[in-house]
Amino acid sequence: MDIVPALVRSTFLVNAVYTESAREYGLTQQQGQLLCVLMAQPYGMGELGTMLRLAKSSLTGLVDRTERNGLVRREPDPRDTRAVTVALTPEGSRLAEDFYTETCRRVERLAVSLEPADRDALAALLGRVVAENEVPLVFLSS
Numbered sequence: 001m002d003i004v005p006a007l008v009r010s011t012f013l014v015n016a017v018y019t020e021s022a023r024e025y026g027l028t029q030q031q032g033q034l035l036c037v038l039m040a041q042p043y044g045m046g047e048l049g050t051m052l053r054l055a056k057s058s059l060t061g062l063v064d065r066t067e068r069n070g071l072v073r074r075e076p077d078p079r080d081t082r083a084v085t086v087a088l089t090p091e092g093s094r095l096a097e098d099f100y101t102e103t104c105r106r107v108e109r110l111a112v113s114l115e116p117a118d119r120d121a122l123a124a125l126l127g128r129v130v131a132e133n134e135v136p137l138v139f140l141s142s
Contacts, residue, residue, distance in 0.1 A: 007129075014107060021103040025095060030054075031066050032103070035088065035096035042087035044077055071095060 001009075015029070022032035030052070037043065037051055049059045063086055066072045071092030077083040088096055111119050 013110060017106045017110065018103060021099065021106055025099045025102075026069075027095075027099065030062050031069075031071070032099055034062060034066055034086075035071060035092060036100055038072065038086065038088045038092070039096050039100065042075065042085040044080075044083055044085050046083075048086060066092075 018032065019029045022029050025032070027035070033052055034048070037048065043051070045056070045059060045063070048054075048063075049056060052059065052062075054062065063072060063074070067074065070089055072086050073089050074084040075087055077085050111122065114122065
């Protein structure tokens with residue numbers, strides 16, 4: 001298989017697993033991404049928009065829905081009183097950890113047939129592609 005179909009098909013595969021996992025936790029795929037990003041630390045709306053590659057209005061709607069579900073909260077930004085940061089609530093933190101752990105387990109199972117050396121090589125190559133294309137941090141290393 002050539003590189004383009006391999007990358008595109010692997011994206012579909014990972015997205016399907018990610019979406020299924022999110023659904024089982026009562027989340028949309030984007031809410032799952034938001035929670036995973038916020039596991040590292042609270043972020044401002046501008047930073048979140050860049051990391052999740054969402055327009056301001058789409059991000060506002062995503063944060064609004066996730067906040068109504070009690071998973072995130074807006075807090076005043078200590079560096080800029082006109083801005084807010086978005087942080088996980090205690091419930092959001094628990095759900096994010098569970099979702100992240102389960103999703104990692106499921107994605108890891110996708111490569112179960114590969115030998116350890118092949119898995120390491122694949123991870124290294126994909127890591128280079130991601131780094132060279134400045135993909136935002138959406139999922140932490142397991």
